[in-house]
Amino acid sequence: MADVIVEHGRVAGSASARKRASLHNALRRKSTVAFFLTLPLILLIALLVLYPALFSIHLATLNKSMQKFVGFGNFTFLFKRETFWMVVKQSCIFAITAVVFKALIGFIVAHFVHNIPAKGQRKWRGMLLVPWVIPPAMSTLAWLWLFDPSYSAFNYTLSLFGIGPVNWLGDAAWARFSVILVNVWYGAPFFMIMYLAALKSVPEQLYEAAAIDGANWWQRIWYVTLPMMRNIIAITTLFSLIVTFANFDIVRILTSGGPLDRTQIFATYAFRVGIESSDIPLGASVSLFMVPILAVAAIFILRDVSKRGNES
Amino acid sequence: MSRKKLTRRQFVAATAMSSAALITAPYVRGAYAAGKLSIGFWDHWVPGANDSSRALVNEWAAKEKVEVSIDYITSNNKKIELTVAAEAQAKSGHDILQMYTWWPHAYAEQLEPVNDVVEAAIKQNGEVNGTVKYLGQAAGNWLAVPATPGSQIKGPCSRIDLMKKHAGIDVQELYPVGSPPKADSWNMDTFLKAAEACQKAGFAFGIGLGETTDSVDTAGAIFQSFGAELVNSKGDLTVKTDQVRQALEYYKKLIAFLPPDAPSWDDASNNKWLISGRGALIMNPPSAWAVAKRDAPQVAEQCWTHGFPAGPKGRFAPFLPYFWGLWSFSKNKEAAKSLLAYLSQPSSIEKFVAASGGYDLPAYAKMTTLKTWAEEGPPKGTLYHYPNPYNHQTLSIAASPAPPKIAQQIYAQATLTKMGLRFAQGEKLENTLAWAEGECEGFMRS
Numbered sequence: 001m002a003d004v005i006v007e008h009g010r011v012a013g014s015a016s017a018r019k020r021a022s023l024h025n026a027l028r029r030k031s032t033v034a035f036f037l038t039l040p041l042i043l044l045i046a047l048l049v050l051y052p053a054l055f056s057i058h059l060a061t062l063n064k065s066m067q068k069f070v071g072f073g074n075f076t077f078l079f080k081r082e083t084f085w086m087v088v089k090q091s092c093i094f095a096i097t098a099v100v101f102k103a104l105i106g107f108i109v110a111h112f113v114h115n116i117p118a119k120g121q122r123k124w125r126g127m128l129l130v131p132w133v134i135p136p137a138m139s140t141l142a143w144l145w146l147f148d149p150s151y152s153a154f155n156y157t158l159s160l161f162g163i164g165p166v167n168w169l170g171d172a173a174w175a176r177f178s179v180i181l182v183n184v185w186y187g188a189p190f191f192m193i194m195y196l197a198a199l200k201s202v203p204e205q206l207y208e209a210a211a212i213d214g215a216n217w218w219q220r221i222w223y224v225t226l227p228m229m230r231n232i233i234a235i236t237t238l239f240s241l242i243v244t245f246a247n248f249d250i251v252r253i254l255t256s257g258g259p260l261d262r263t264q265i266f267a268t269y270a271f272r273v274g275i276e277s278s279d280i281p282l283g284a285s286v287s288l289f290m291v292p293i294l295a296v297a298a299i300f301i302l303r304d305v306s307k308r309g310n311e312s
Numbered sequence: 313m314s315r316k317k318l319t320r321r322q323f324v325a326a327t328a329m330s331s332a333a334l335i336t337a338p339y340v341r342g343a344y345a346a347g348k349l350s351i352g353f354w355d356h357w358v359p360g361a362n363d364s365s366r367a368l369v370n371e372w373a374a375k376e377k378v379e380v381s382i383d384y385i386t387s388n389n390k391k392i393e394l395t396v397a398a399e400a401q402a403k404s405g406h407d408i409l410q411m412y413t414w415w416p417h418a419y420a421e422q423l424e425p426v427n428d429v430v431e432a433a434i435k436q437n438g439e440v441n442g443t444v445k446y447l448g449q450a451a452g453n454w455l456a457v458p459a460t461p462g463s464q465i466k467g468p469c470s471r472i473d474l475m476k477k478h479a480g481i482d483v484q485e486l487y488p489v490g491s492p493p494k495a496d497s498w499n500m501d502t503f504l505k506a507a508e509a510c511q512k513a514g515f516a517f518g519i520g521l522g523e524t525t526d527s528v529d530t531a532g533a534i535f536q537s538f539g540a541e542l543v544n545s546k547g548d549l550t551v552k553t554d555q556v557r558q559a560l561e562y563y564k565k566l567i568a569f570l571p572p573d574a575p576s577w578d579d580a581s582n583n584k585w586l587i588s589g590r591g592a593l594i595m596n597p598p599s600a601w602a603v604a605k606r607d608a609p610q611v612a613e614q615c616w617t618h619g620f621p622a623g624p625k626g627r628f629a630p631f632l633p634y635f636w637g638l639w640s641f642s643k644n645k646e647a648a649k650s651l652l653a654y655l656s657q658p659s660s661i662e663k664f665v666a667a668s669g670g671y672d673l674p675a676y677a678k679m680t681t682l683k684t685w686a687e688e689g690p691p692k693g694t695l696y697h698y699p700n701p702y703n704h705q706t707l708s709i710a711a712s713p714a715p716p717k718i719a720q721q722i723y724a725q726a727t728l729t730k731m732g733l734r735f736a737q738g739e740k741l742e743n744t745l746a747w748a749e750g751e752c753e754g755f756m757r758s
Contacts, residue, residue: 064717064758065421081754082747149573149581150590170576252389258523259575260730275390275397276724278418278717282757 059284066281074285083261084269084286091265091290093176094251095244098183102240103233105184106191113192114199125193132189140253143182147254172262175255179263182250187243191236198232199225231305238301242294266290347644348379349651352406354392354462354634355384356668357599364667365461365655372654378647385410399639407642408652412462412634413709414723416448416455417716423455424638429649430454433656438677441707443631447716455637457652458675460664462634464597465673465698465707466529469617471515472691474592478513479506487618489686489693492702495619500537503621504565510592511569518585518594519570520577521733523726527577529630530595531728532710534566535559537623542722542752543714551749557741558624563732575733587611595630598671598688598695605690613690617698619705629700631707633675670695677703721755 026032063070078084113124131139146153147168158164169175206224215223226233248267251257257264257272264272266286274283351369356362362384373380383406385392392410399405400419416423430448434440440448444458470483481502486495507517520527535541540559544550567574571585583600585591587608594600604612620629636655638648654660661674662682670684680699688695700707710728711719722728727748735744 077754077757082750149576150571150585150588167573167576170573175576255576256523256578258726259521260733271390272725275393277721278397278414279721279757280397280401 056284056288059281060288062281064279064281070281074282075289078282078285078289083264086261087264087266087269087286088289090176090263091245092293094180094183094247094263094265095241098180098187098244099237099240101180101184102187102191103237105188106195106236109188109192110195110199113196125196128192129189131186132193136186137249137253139186140182140250143178143185144254147178169255170259172259175259175263179251179254182254183244183247186250187240190240194232194236195229198229202228234301234305238298241297245290245294347647348381349373349408349644349647350406351380351382351651352385352392352395352409353382354410354412355386356461358602358668358671361461361664361668361672364663368655368660368663369651372651376647376650378644378651380651387412396637403639403641405639407639407644407648409637409639410459410462410634411456411637413447413632414716414720416635416637417450418720419637420450420455422640424640424642424645425453425455426457426638426649426652427454429457429652429656432653433457434676437656437658437661437674437679440675440677441631443707443709443712444633444675446712447633447709448635450716456635457638457656459634459636459655460661460672460674461668462632463673463675464632464671465700466526466595466597466630466632467618467620467698467705468593469586469596469598469601469615470593471586471591471611471614472616473614474510474513474515475506478515478592479509481506483616483618487616487697489696493619493697493704495622495704498619499622500534500562500624504562504569506593507566507569513592515590515592516569516571518582518591519566519574520579520582521567521570521574521729522577522581523729524577524579525632525723526579526582526596527574527729528710528723528726529632531563531726531732532712532723533620533628533630533708534563534623535710535728536628536706536708536712537620537625538562539623539625541713542711542727542748543718543756545713545715547715547718547756549749549752551752552745555625556745560731560735560741560744562623564736567732567736586615598669598698601694602669602671609690615694616691617695619697619700622705627705628708629705631673631709670698673699717758718752718755722752725751725755727751 059066060074061069061071063073109128113121113128116124145151149168149170152165152168154168155165158166167174168178202225206228207220210220210224245265246267247265248271251263251265251268252271255263257268261269266289270283270286272283273286274280353362353365356365366382369380369382372378385395387393392412393415395405396409396411396415396419399409400422403422411419430440431454440458448454448456448458472483475481475483481498486498487493510517519530535556538555538559540553540555541550542556550556571577571591582591582594582596583603586594586596586600587604589608589611598617601612601615601617604615620627636652638645638652642648658679661676661679662684664672665674665679665682665684670688674680680701682699685695685699685701686693709719709723711722713719714722731744731748734747735741739747
């Protein structure tokens with residue numbers, strides 16, 4: 001009898017052991033662990049990103065008083081507005097120009113920093129990152145004082161050389177230049193640090209081989225550095241394009257979209273229409289208009305990245 | 313010593329009876345207000361001005377036995393507008409929320425009518441001006457209660473010395489302390505000549521051409537003084553009229569004498585212009601003068617706040633009233649109304665005006681001659697004519713008399729200043745009008 005009991009115990013024990021083993025195996029699987037570890041973040045994103053995104057889609061389908069469903073009515077209304085198309089054009093000019101200059105300056109500065117001996121490099125890296133780590137709302141206020149319509153520090157300096165005064169924020173062309181300049185100043189360090197990391201991962205042997213083949217500095221950049229950095233350049237460009245397209249604080253603080261709406265971009269125009277003019281559905285529609293533009297850019301860039309990933 | 317023992321039956325009966333008594337007994341309070349009340353007030357520019365509203369609310373709360381909480385919300389970076397929008401969406405938040413100009417109409421469907429409070433206040437304090445009615449009333453109902461804190465006239469604040477020296481105008485003579493204005497000669501032509509003279513002397517008038525309220529308000533008063541309306545009170549487009557053309561022609565001439573960077577000015581730029589001593593006139597409530605008193609006393613003692621120049625259709629001054637709105641989702645409407653009535657008492661209004669150094673303007677006719685405005689200085693009496701004590705100008709808001717929901721779009725998108733700027737920068741008049749007509753058509757969507 002005692003033997004039988006022992007046997008039963010063994011049977012029951014082995015079943016639970018099997019269960020424990022399968023749970024153990026499941027937990028040992030990397031994907032399961034990864035899922036559980038990212039679950040809090042997924043929930044947070046669902047709450048803070050997904051819900052507002054879906055809610056803004058819902059808002060964009062309502063009429064001005066938010067009492068009637070109008071489908072795509074807000075979008076068809078926007079398509080007939082001259083100011084809206086000006087905002088689309090300006091947002092593209094702002095984002096593309098700023099990203100190109102950020103990438104270019106980031107690339108050049110990354111090379112300079114890369115060539116500094118390792119001992120002093122940390123100091124330079126830290127200093128060059130300063131614009132990126134200061135909250136943009138704060139640093140833009142400092143820029144506003146530099147550009148101040150009546151008391152510009154830049155104009156004061158220029159006047160010492162008999163130049164100016166430049167109407168930094170009151171003239172449409174200069175105002176566009178100013179907002180792009182501040183965006184480049186703020187964003188270039190991000191490109192610099194990303195490119196620096198990419199540069200450090202390029203094997204030294206490739207440069208040695210290129211040198212043996214007699215490649216000059218330009219050929220080394222064109223045939224070695226750039227191909228090795230292509231993926232990081234693509235990802236960084238995409239990321240920056242999204243952030244720059246959605247920029248709000250720099251334009252809001254410097255020009256509020258003026259003069260004559262010539263620096264108005266999607267986010268500032270959405271705020272003007274949605275909050276200041278109490279037309280929240282139209283404001284939501286303006287901000288949602290960015291989505292297809294960015295989605296197309298993301299598809300092209302990411303497709304290129306994955307293609308190269310497969311090739312390698 | 314005998315001790316009576318409480319039986320279980322007696323205990324149950326006593327508990328049941330006392331519970332029943334507590335439930336059925338009337339909710340006794342000292343007045344008709346009770347419970348909790350949450351208030352969102354505009355955070356005043358003037359240091360110490362919030363203290364008066366806090367003291368008044370606490371005084372009322374102690375009397376009425378209501379637990380109150382006050383948040384002072386800044387209007388910097390549109391924070392108060394964001395709060396209004398968020399609470400309207402969430403249908404939750406403060407019971408009373410301070411909102412300015414267009415917001416009562418924008419959120420009319422979510423506001424509790426306050427006819428009883430406003431009508432009683434009018435009976436006590438005198439009639440309110442047309443702009444307050446235009447912004448605070450819909451279909452005969454009062455949407456919100458006119459608030460003294462924040463309400464302001466953005467009339468001229470002139471430099472006595474510079475206007476006398478360069479334009480030959482004695483503003484103190486035009487607007488003497490203690491007596492009605494003698495300002496018949498103070499019209500749009502005189503104003504333009506003075507602007508030219510001061511600009512040539514290196515002290516240009518500091519009038520902004522940006523997209524913030526100070527710029528829009530001045531443009532609005534100029535348009536109104538020419539009888540120019542982009543949209544009339546019925547909601548019809550009236551952009552292509554002779555009045556609008558005249559107003560634009562005048563505005564273009566004026567723009568030529570303003571600082572070249574005026575298109576990028578915000579609401580702080582004109583204050584800085586005056587305080588730094590660079591300008592002979594700005595259009596602002598006395599906040600610039602108040603700061604000058606602290607930072608540049610030699611400028612402050614030469615400042616004189618007075619009326620707007622008259623145009624062919626009358627003398628209009630930009631007026632921005634603030635309101636206290638009571639949300640329809642408020643859980644303590646009776647208490648809220650009681651508080652709003654208390655804050656609209658003459659004694660409360662006097663305290664608001666005194667605490668703000670004369671900046672705050674009551675909306676009521678009998679409350680424009682308080683001693684604060686006569687006594688403030690230097691120079692003494694500088695604010696005497698600020699509250700329009702002799703009603704010699706019509707208090708108005710830019711884009712009126714268009715239906716408020718359309719007018720709000722014209723105002724917020726600065727259509728008037730943009731028109732002036734486009735025309736002044738060389739665009740053909742008819743093209744500017746066509747552009748404005750297109751904009752206004754868009755503002756009419758419902």
